[in-house]
Amino acid sequence: MLVGAAFAVLLIAISDLRTSGRLVARSRSTNAAADRLEELVIDLETGVRGYVIARQERFLKPWKAARAAFPTRAKTLERLAEEPGQKQRVRSIDRDVAAYINEYSVPLVEAVRRNSPAARSIATTEEGRQRIDALRTEFDRFKSTERDLLSSRQRRDDRNAGRAVAGATVGLAGSIVLILGFGGYLVRAIVWPLRRASRLSRQIAAGSLGTRMQEGSVGEIGALERSFNTMAASLEHDREERRRLTDEQAGLRRVATLVAQGGPPDQMFSAVTREVGLLSGADLARMERYEADGTVIGVAQWSKHDEQLAVGRRFSLEGVSIAAQVVETRGPVRVDSFAEAAGQIADEARQLGIRSSVGCPIVVEGQLWGVIAASSRTDVPFPAETESQMAEFTELVATAIANAESQAELRASRARIVAASDLTRRRIERDLHDGVQQRLVSLALGLRAATSEMPSGLDEVEKELTNVASGLGGVLDDLREVSRGIHPAILGQGGIGPALRTLAQRSKIPVELDVRVEGRLPEPVEVAAYYVVSEALTNAAKHARASNVSVAVEVHGSVLRVVVRDDGDGGADPNRGSGLLGLKDRAEAIGGRISVVSPHGAGTTLTAELPLDDETG
Numbered sequence: 001m002l003v004g005a006a007f008a009v010l011l012i013a014i015s016d017l018r019t020s021g022r023l024v025a026r027s028r029s030t031n032a033a034a035d036r037l038e039e040l041v042i043d044l045e046t047g048v049r050g051y052v053i054a055r056q057e058r059f060l061k062p063w064k065a066a067r068a069a070f071p072t073r074a075k076t077l078e079r080l081a082e083e084p085g086q087k088q089r090v091r092s093i094d095r096d097v098a099a100y101i102n103e104y105s106v107p108l109v110e111a112v113r114r115n116s117p118a119a120r121s122i123a124t125t126e127e128g129r130q131r132i133d134a135l136r137t138e139f140d141r142f143k144s145t146e147r148d149l150l151s152s153r154q155r156r157d158d159r160n161a162g163r164a165v166a167g168a169t170v171g172l173a174g175s176i177v178l179i180l181g182f183g184g185y186l187v188r189a190i191v192w193p194l195r196r197a198s199r200l201s202r203q204i205a206a207g208s209l210g211t212r213m214q215e216g217s218v219g220e221i222g223a224l225e226r227s228f229n230t231m232a233a234s235l236e237h238d239r240e241e242r243r244r245l246t247d248e249q250a251g252l253r254r255v256a257t258l259v260a261q262g263g264p265p266d267q268m269f270s271a272v273t274r275e276v277g278l279l280s281g282a283d284l285a286r287m288e289r290y291e292a293d294g295t296v297i298g299v300a301q302w303s304k305h306d307e308q309l310a311v312g313r314r315f316s317l318e319g320v321s322i323a324a325q326v327v328e329t330r331g332p333v334r335v336d337s338f339a340e341a342a343g344q345i346a347d348e349a350r351q352l353g354i355r356s357s358v359g360c361p362i363v364v365e366g367q368l369w370g371v372i373a374a375s376s377r378t379d380v381p382f383p384a385e386t387e388s389q390m391a392e393f394t395e396l397v398a399t400a401i402a403n404a405e406s407q408a409e410l411r412a413s414r415a416r417i418v419a420a421s422d423l424t425r426r427r428i429e430r431d432l433h434d435g436v437q438q439r440l441v442s443l444a445l446g447l448r449a450a451t452s453e454m455p456s457g458l459d460e461v462e463k464e465l466t467n468v469a470s471g472l473g474g475v476l477d478d479l480r481e482v483s484r485g486i487h488p489a490i491l492g493q494g495g496i497g498p499a500l501r502t503l504a505q506r507s508k509i510p511v512e513l514d515v516r517v518e519g520r521l522p523e524p525v526e527v528a529a530y531y532v533v534s535e536a537l538t539n540a541a542k543h544a545r546a547s548n549v550s551v552a553v554e555v556h557g558s559v560l561r562v563v564v565r566d567d568g569d570g571g572a573d574p575n576r577g578s579g580l581l582g583l584k585d586r587a588e589a590i591g592g593r594i595s596v597v598s599p600h601g602a603g604t605t606l607t608a609e610l611p612l613d614d615e616t617g
């Protein structure tokens with residue numbers, strides 16, 4: 001606006017300057033034309049005077065020329081003179097000159113030609129002088145007026161020039177200010193934001209995805225700021241999502257490894273509870289198992305701040321709780337507030353400062369086994385994907401529980417089979433010992449008594465009866481040997497030490513026996529240890545061609561370790577017979593294990609580790 005006004009002033013001033021310049025030039029031309037017209041008047045006067053004095057026609061030449069030129073020049077001057085008064089004055093001069101010519105100089109010339117004495121009279125000369133003076137005076141007035149006009153026009157001209165200079169100065173200054181201001185505006189509004197965007201883009205490229213541009217600009221730059229922030233937010237969200245998925249996968253892998261290792265379920269429950277707590281961003285997480293009496297019992301817990309929650313404590317399902325809702329829905333549930341909720345679990349939740357919880361069922365082979373719940377102390381709701389994350393973990397938990405249960409069942413059934421077979425063996429051994437063996441013994445005694453009371457002379461019969469009696473003794477020995485193999489009755493009497501000593505004595509290969517056991521051990525362990533040593537000694541005699549066998553039995557903590565080592569050929573392979581496999585079954589049935597190390601030509605070492613406190617034993 002300001003600059004526009006300045007330039008308008010400048011244009012007007014220039015236009016005025018041009019007009020007044022033109023007027024000044026016209027004034028000057030007018031003055032020059034007046035001068036030239038006055039010169040003609042002088043020519044008229046001097047020409048006629050010279051002719052009067054010299055009376056020669058040639059002196060009339062300027063007079064004639066001036067007389068001819070005057071009307072045209074007078075018209076020119078009248079045209080040039082702009083002021084009406086001046087035009088009037090020109091016309092008056094024109095009339096007076098015409099009068100001077102017609103009334104004075106033409107009659108004078110004719111008088112000279114006629115040689116009239118009047119031509120030289122003082123009166124005539126005086127009239128001519130007066131007329132010329134009058135004309136000069138008129139010319140002076142005309143020129144003086146014209147000069148006044150000229151000087152006033154020049155003053156106006158100067159004023160216009162001043163205005164033009166002022167307008168130009170203001171316009172120029174305004175333009176410079178405008179250019180600088182606009183330049184500054186462009187730098188602030190466009191260059192700086194673009195530079196900032198470029199710097200922040202580099203930060204984003206370097207990985208600082210939390211970088212944002214300050215918004216607030218208008219137009220394209222504002223749109224750029226918004227787009228930049230949208231892009232950064234989207235990149236950050238993607239990275240968070242990737243990180244979350246990576247964490248989830250890592251957590252699932254850790255738990256899956258534990259499941260595959262088949263370690264203690266408690267360890268896996270704790271690991272899963274911790275992973276779920278960490279992944280969901282919870283403050284507390286907890287796993288509970290449903291009990292038959294309609295309660296839940298805590299089996300694992302995790303806390304962001306290492307607080308100890310009640311593991312092993314029972315809670316009633318009355319009132320509001322994740323566990324109670326899961327029973328109803330059999331699916332994932334959320335509790336958004338425990339503020340007004342009733343029930344034991346809700347009370348506990350309020351005490352712990354829990355605001356909201358989310359939970360998922362753990363279903364093992366179609367049965368609701370338990371529940372896992374994550375809880376928050378803030379008002380920020382759990383992410384929408386929390387339930388699906390939990391579900392992945394609960395599937396692993398269910399698999400692990402199902403595996404553990406089936407393994408436990410397998411061990412229990414093995415133990416039952418071994419126990420049942422041991423029972424049967426013991427019963428057969430007792431039946432043989434108390435029944436068949438006793439009857440055979442009493443038959444042998446009866447036979448011996450009958451033989452000793454035989455009348456003489458029946459030598460043949462007596463010899464026959466003696467043979468029968470000794471055959472009966474052999475049958476008794478065989479029967480004892482068989483019943484010993486069926487069940488080591490001696491175990492029941494003296495425990496593992498005497499039983500192993502008997503085995504060692506009966507061995508065909510010399511045995512170094514080292515038994516470091518005090519008192520009695522659980523019966524299944526004693527029986528298993530006995531069969532391990534018995535089978536190892538039999539194998540050493542049968543397959544190893546050994547010269548010596550060592551037997552070491554010792555308690556290590558809660559494990560009985562039995563090591564039988566021979567110096568024979570080695571090369572034992574459990575898959576080639578049933579003896580070693582039977583030992584493996586027996587040991588594993590009570591939670592123990594067997595290992596056979598038998599390199600060719602370097603003897604065989606059989607080691608059994610039998611737990612003393614196994615629940616299934």
Ligand SMILES: Nc1ncnc2c1ncn2[C@@H]1O[C@H](COP(=O)(O)OP(=O)(O)OP(=O)(O)O)[C@@H](O)[C@H]1O
Nearest residue numbers: 539540543544570571572573576577578579580604
């Ligand atoms: N101490 C040993 N030294 C060398 N070879 C052995 C020894 N113990 C076992 N073996 C080898 O390993 C195989 C498997 O032994 P295992 O006791 O399982 O079966 P077995 O003795 O052949 O038959 P069973 O024990 O059922 O009467 C044997 O057949 C034998 O070849």
Ligand SMILES: [Mg+2]
Nearest residue numbers: 539577579580
């Ligand atoms: Mg064998």
